[in-house]
Amino acid sequence: MTEIQKPYLSRFPDAEGYFGKFGGSFIPPEIKTQMDAIAEAYEKFSRTHAFQSELQRIRVHYQGRPTPVYHAQNLSDYCGGGQIFLKREDLNHTGAHKLNHTMAEVLLAKMMGKKKVIAETGAGQHGVALATAAAYFGLACEIHMGEVDIAKEKPNVIRMKLLGATVVPVGFGAKTLKEAVDSAFGAYLQDPESQLFAIGSVVGPHPFPKMVRDFQSIVGKEAKAQFAEMMGGLPDNVVACVGGGSNAMGLFSAFIEDPVAIYAVEPLGRGTQAGEHAASITYGEEGVLHGFNSIMLKDAQGEPGAVYSIASGLDYPSVGPEHAYLSSIKRTQAVTIGDDEALDAFYTLSRKEGIIPALESAHAVAYAMKLAKEKPYETILVNLSGRGDKDLDFVTETYGFGN
Numbered sequence: 001m002t003e004i005q006k007p008y009l010s011r012f013p014d015a016e017g018y019f020g021k022f023g024g025s026f027i028p029p030e031i032k033t034q035m036d037a038i039a040e041a042y043e044k045f046s047r048t049h050a051f052q053s054e055l056q057r058i059r060v061h062y063q064g065r066p067t068p069v070y071h072a073q074n075l076s077d078y079c080g081g082g083q084i085f086l087k088r089e090d091l092n093h094t095g096a097h098k099l100n101h102t103m104a105e106v107l108l109a110k111m112m113g114k115k116k117v118i119a120e121t122g123a124g125q126h127g128v129a130l131a132t133a134a135a136y137f138g139l140a141c142e143i144h145m146g147e148v149d150i151a152k153e154k155p156n157v158i159r160m161k162l163l164g165a166t167v168v169p170v171g172f173g174a175k176t177l178k179e180a181v182d183s184a185f186g187a188y189l190q191d192p193e194s195q196l197f198a199i200g201s202v203v204g205p206h207p208f209p210k211m212v213r214d215f216q217s218i219v220g221k222e223a224k225a226q227f228a229e230m231m232g233g234l235p236d237n238v239v240a241c242v243g244g245g246s247n248a249m250g251l252f253s254a255f256i257e258d259p260v261a262i263y264a265v266e267p268l269g270r271g272t273q274a275g276e277h278a279a280s281i282t283y284g285e286e287g288v289l290h291g292f293n294s295i296m297l298k299d300a301q302g303e304p305g306a307v308y309s310i311a312s313g314l315d316y317p318s319v320g321p322e323h324a325y326l327s328s329i330k331r332t333q334a335v336t337i338g339d340d341e342a343l344d345a346f347y348t349l350s351r352k353e354g355i356i357p358a359l360e361s362a363h364a365v366a367y368a369m370k371l372a373k374e375k376p377y378e379t380i381l382v383n384l385s386g387r388g389d390k391d392l393d394f395v396t397e398t399y400g401f402g403n
């Protein structure tokens with residue numbers, strides 16, 4: 001295992017938001033001013049008792065934390081030996097880990113005196129998590145979403161509207177996530193003083209990769225203590241799926257200094273050709289996208305490459321800078337899982353354990369199932385980032401009910 005500079009979490013990122021050469025902020029000066037103000041407010045407020053006690057209260061009484069760690073005995077037996085443990089983020093209010101950071105982001109917005117939070121959403125998961133937090137804190141919420149995605153993700157659009165958010169349809173270009181980002185950013189820049197642009201993963205310019213990691217670190221802290229109580233030590237392996245990388249950083253952050261193997265699972269989609277997958281760390285190269293330097297998938301012109309996987313929450317052509325860094329120093333290992341393996345894990349976890357995972361999380365479960373076969377005497381802690389309700393119609397209409 002690579003030697004890590006300790007204490008890791010307080011050393012990384014540096015004051016400019018760098019994890020080694022990755023991260024930073026590559027943005028126009030007027031946005032830099034706003035991001036600096038957010039970074040300053042975060043450092044100031046997050047150290048106060050008011051912020052921490054409010055967040056603690058929300059975690060327990062509103063989100064339902066701590067979420068359990070569950071020993072998946074049936075699945076472990078089925079796989080052939082290695083013992084699989086699931087950190088049940090699917091049991092978090094709204095059914096996924098995203099609320100861990102949106103609640104804290106909107107709390108920060110409120111303390112900064114902002115009146116409104118604004119963001120883009122692809123499949124609608126971030127939009128729903130942000131709309132939930134905005135409803136809780138009584139702030140306005142504006143979500144930009146491509147018209148193609150609006151047609152595809154109707155239940156999430158309905159949820160956002162019920163939660164009181166304004167959904168702004170984006171009708172130019174390909175009418176999907178990239179255009180939604182441009183549209184949301186344009187709206188934000190019209191009045192950055194009274195709004196907070198709430199980024200949905202450990203991506204974007206500084207301070208978001210650090211802030212979102214810190215907000216998600218509750219997952220790793222809880223899981224580490226819960227695992228120690230159950231098994232009397234550390235897990236041998238930790239596993240999480242990586243889209244932007246927030247659920248993975250949440251879990252990994254607690255284990256970086258420990259002798260634990262860490263696996264970042266990327267979606268291989270339909271294959272290894274460009275456009276067939278979204279495995280940014282595995283197949284990408286260094287580049288700047290959305291205001292930060294990281295590893296990204298590029299097309300022949302050097303523009304962000306087309307991405308695909310069965311799990312739309314993992315379809316991002318780059319990855320959080322901390323993942324790029326940890327992988328570059330070989331502290332984490334990026335691995336891939338294809339659509340077929342993720343689907344198999346989706347059905348298997350449902351049948352063997354009575355837990356229907358999100359398709360994103362099914363990628364992590366699929367890799368844990370492989371590890372359990374390869375390492376029959378080891379323990380494997382997996383972040384089950386979300387539940388599969390949102391995927392039921394799509395999976396059963398397209399692929400049926402499994403064998």
Ligand SMILES: *Cc1c(COP(=O)(O)O)cnc(C)c1O
Nearest residue numbers: 201243244245246247313360386
């Ligand atoms: C959004 C989402 C992901 C991917 O986002 P990360 O920032 O990589 O964690 C994974 N799982 C679920 C359930 C999601 O909703």
